Amino acid sequence: MLKYELIPEQLMHEGTITTANIFTPAACSEDVVLLTHDKAYLDKLLNQTLSAGEQRRIGFPQTPELTQRELMITQGTIDCCFYAMENGAAMNVAGGTHHAFADRGEGFCLLNDMAIASNYLLRQNLAGQILIIDLDVHQGNGTAKLFEHNPRVFTFSMHGAHNYPFHKEHSDLDVPLADNTDDETYLALLQTHLPKLLTDLKPDFAFFLSGVDILNTDKYGKLKVSMEGCKQRDAIVFSLLKQHGIPVTVAMGGGYSPHIRTIVEAHCNTFRMAVNIYG
Template structure:
């Protein structure tokens, strides 16, 4: 959790952003959580009434403050998406809770901010075709489950094939990478794939989960990307959205490097990129 405090401090310290660039989201209405998540699950979660097995799957002790935090994160992603409609891009300093299923939490995720945001956009007719590009090292299994029958959302996940979750869901497109995959192979696969998805699906909104756990320094990732590889990965996604005039919401996803500076740097550079391309 430390990175959520350090990342904005770093961006302000280096002059990439000012404190006025940050916003504290207001909670969205409950109906937007229920539009994505099973009402029984959401109400039991809110009442702290999950079973011990359900809490173990989440990985955190279940508290009211944790549930509130997840609701704030999802609200932040929705508001960042609204900013993106006005300015081309919006950023959530947190988010990317892609292991939350429609009816359960998993892997430190209780509510799926990516899915909640996509459904908010579609329900309000702010978008008609939402592309989810999930480049966290772990498959976006919850997002895949939520949208498995949908044709107005396209889920693309490129992840470590042998990493968590061990039982994968089926995204609209999955690319599983072997352990040790480095910059060249990773970027080649991504740069070959994304233009094809755009041509086939023709999205009018893009949600990008930009986890830094693909770094070689990550303790859980098992891939081998460098900081420059992360930067080129993000530039590939962000530039493609900008060049095709597709509004883009970015959420941060995971990062578990031993040195916190590696995590902060991995996340900070996408904010620098957004600032240089859009503002």
């Protein structure tokens, strides 16, 4: 999508970031992917042997370039974890592929980057308790399923109750939102749940999926959150995580407003808010 090029260009143009703040990841290695995904499924991606039905479920026709892109996005999320440990927060301009399961992709997601990164941190003893804060308008069904029996990764999802996926998995905490949920209701629910999670769970690392498909302009979101409300959402998450001393890796997730400038502005606001709060 065009937004992946426009977001860093806008941030550099306005001086929010410089080239020193940008890194380009390599492809994630197979052994790291296999901490989360089944070998048979990864082999299909690498060898371009997905069935027509599997490709329809993902929403993309398979290509070697698409698989390579997904492997780079995944490694980008892992690399962000190390930057976050140093600086408090780090951002992947892509990522948030939360509909990918161990054995299949769905909803434009081939590999689950936050799940892979979480399992990598746990395997390397770089984290003991992880919190995934999924504020995309769509439930992170793949992420929920992947960690349903793993108490070291807590999945928290605030999402449209009547939106894709229509069969929801069970996150550790699901907060389904009614159609037309506005700023006041949305932000109040976030302020109710997230502080308590941080106090009770005491995570030592967090992932934040900052989808901007919650906007009232989104073609598919069904919510009524304003641009300012979306900014305040990001401010709440970053401020609380900083207050608790929890490093966070952020992935952009979805955004489907009719005008690309709206999508780019909303995603750029997430970067701007991180810079404001973490300096």
